[in-house]
Amino acid sequence: MEVKIGVQHAPREIVLESGQSADEVERVVADALAGKAPLLSLTDEHGRKVLVPSERLAYVEIGQPTARRVGFSTI
Known part of the structure; x- marks a missing residue:
């Protein structure tokens, strides 16, 4: 599952592939925005954690990752 995080006052967004379901990611984001957690904490497919302060979330x-086409085909 592809997750893009926009951070205030940062020129680039954070993009990560997470093994969590969309509902799990949505619950974690909602908790961070509601003030229940001071940090948004997500884990990517390689086990690395991404931490973003909740007050800096833009x-x-x-979403779902886009399927990549491999090979040749005739049109």
Whole structure:
């Protein structure tokens, strides 16, 4: 699952592939935005943690990764 995180006053967004479901990611983001957690904490597919202060979140996009085409085909 692809997750894009926009951080205030940062020129680039954070993009990570997470093994968590969309519902799990949405719950963690909602808790961070509600003030229940001081940090948004997500783990990517390689086991690395991404921590973002909750007050610095600009947006979070939760989506499916795009399928990559491999090989040749005729049109």
